[in-house]
Amino acid sequence: MSTTAERLRRELATALTATGALNDPSWRRAVETVPRELFLGAAVYRGPGWTPVLRDRTPGEKWLEMAYTDETWVTQVNGIPAEVATKPVLGDPTSSSTMPSLVVKMLERAGIGHGDTVLEIGTGTGYSTALMCERLGDDKVTSVEYDEHAAARAREALRFAGYAPTLVVGDGLAGYQKNAEYDRLIATCSVRYIPAAWMFQVREGGTITAPLSGWMTGSALAHLTLFDDGTAGGRFLADDVSFMFARPHARPPRSSYLIGVGEERDSAIDPGLLDDWTGLFVAQLGAPSAEKLEVGDDVVLLDVATGSQATTRRSPGGGWTVRQHGPLRLWDAVENAILTWQEAGCPHQSGFGLTVTREAQRVWLGDSDGPSWNLPA
Numbered sequence: 001m002s003t004t005a006e007r008l009r010r011e012l013a014t015a016l017t018a019t020g021a022l023n024d025p026s027w028r029r030a031v032e033t034v035p036r037e038l039f040l041g042a043a044v045y046r047g048p049g050w051t052p053v054l055r056d057r058t059p060g061e062k063w064l065e066m067a068y069t070d071e072t073w074v075t076q077v078n079g080i081p082a083e084v085a086t087k088p089v090l091g092d093p094t095s096s097s098t099m100p101s102l103v104v105k106m107l108e109r110a111g112i113g114h115g116d117t118v119l120e121i122g123t124g125t126g127y128s129t130a131l132m133c134e135r136l137g138d139d140k141v142t143s144v145e146y147d148e149h150a151a152a153r154a155r156e157a158l159r160f161a162g163y164a165p166t167l168v169v170g171d172g173l174a175g176y177q178k179n180a181e182y183d184r185l186i187a188t189c190s191v192r193y194i195p196a197a198w199m200f201q202v203r204e205g206g207t208i209t210a211p212l213s214g215w216m217t218g219s220a221l222a223h224l225t226l227f228d229d230g231t232a233g234g235r236f237l238a239d240d241v242s243f244m245f246a247r248p249h250a251r252p253p254r255s256s257y258l259i260g261v262g263e264e265r266d267s268a269i270d271p272g273l274l275d276d277w278t279g280l281f282v283a284q285l286g287a288p289s290a291e292k293l294e295v296g297d298d299v300v301l302l303d304v305a306t307g308s309q310a311t312t313r314r315s316p317g318g319g320w321t322v323r324q325h326g327p328l329r330l331w332d333a334v335e336n337a338i339l340t341w342q343e344a345g346c347p348h349q350s351g352f353g354l355t356v357t358r359e360a361q362r363v364w365l366g367d368s369d370g371p372s373w374n375l376p377a
């Protein structure tokens, strides 16, 4: 007779298959085998407001149901693990067990298959690491986690579940040279550009699958192939995914902005375009050092390093104005990028690609000869 956990695992696999997230029978077997409840540890946070939920204070069946819903369970907020929080914690998640549909989608999109060696950046709870161990074998999997506490928690859960991959505590942006070269690199935290170390640790013909994000929080999933000349290139995938930042790439602390300063002019674009998933990604390509704030209907762009800012405002007669202040004309750059995107018919970000060379990292539109923007590498 099967246990409740086994039944819930099968039901989860069926649900993920039905939505199209899970297609490969080998990954399905892994989802049906790995006990996700072990990876949630002793507590998780429930948002919004990040209230800790303790396993010991939750009926067993309820805890299992939580583990096998297709939800991201946040395990750390602002570096505070859920199991030590005594009250709700304000701030941003810093570690989590990503929702299973996204985990399996990433594994499938990364093209990870039998015999592959994988470097995972962002062990988190260790759930995705466990799926890879189940499918590929412990000796094929290396996973790097930045946060010591999260890493220790994942190590314990993996050991308890019977898996023994190479686990590294450190900055995944440096990869892990000792087990290189890898067939596949997969990141479950987002980067502003592709770190140089990854380019040297993935074999020729191997792939890097990583969420590319920036300080406006626009995001796109890059899938790159390593070429024999040491460069890499590929398109962004069709999935709209967003992950927490790799810690060294996180945005700087926000500063205040000035009201009513700068030169004013009409805006050539509706700032509402930045509410669109790809629109925001494109705006970020134009002004990669800027953060975006929303103040009522107005959009504020801020570049902390130079103090540059742009503030849009709805005009009483229709349309929008913008005030720009500081050495960087942030709105000019955003406007140019958005107008270029509009001229191309506003394609989804899967219509863009990325080429990485020693000299530059260039996101292009259409094909590699199309309009392009350099990443802040």
Ligand SMILES: C[S@@+](CC[C@H](N)C(=O)[O-])C[C@H]1O[C@@H](n2cnc3c(N)ncnc32)[C@H](O)[C@@H]1O
Residues within 6 Å of the ligand: 094, 095, 096, 097, 098, 103, 121, 122, 123, 124, 125, 126, 127, 128, 129, 144, 145, 146, 147, 150, 170, 171, 172, 173, 188, 189, 243, 244, 245, 246, 247, 248
């Ligand atoms: C979304 S969680 C990972 C989810 C995980 N793969 C799972 O299935 O549970 C992202 C993780 O990346 C880690 N992280 C952030 N920056 C990192 C870095 N530079 N190197 C390695 N890990 C990093 C965070 O501490 C966090 O635990």
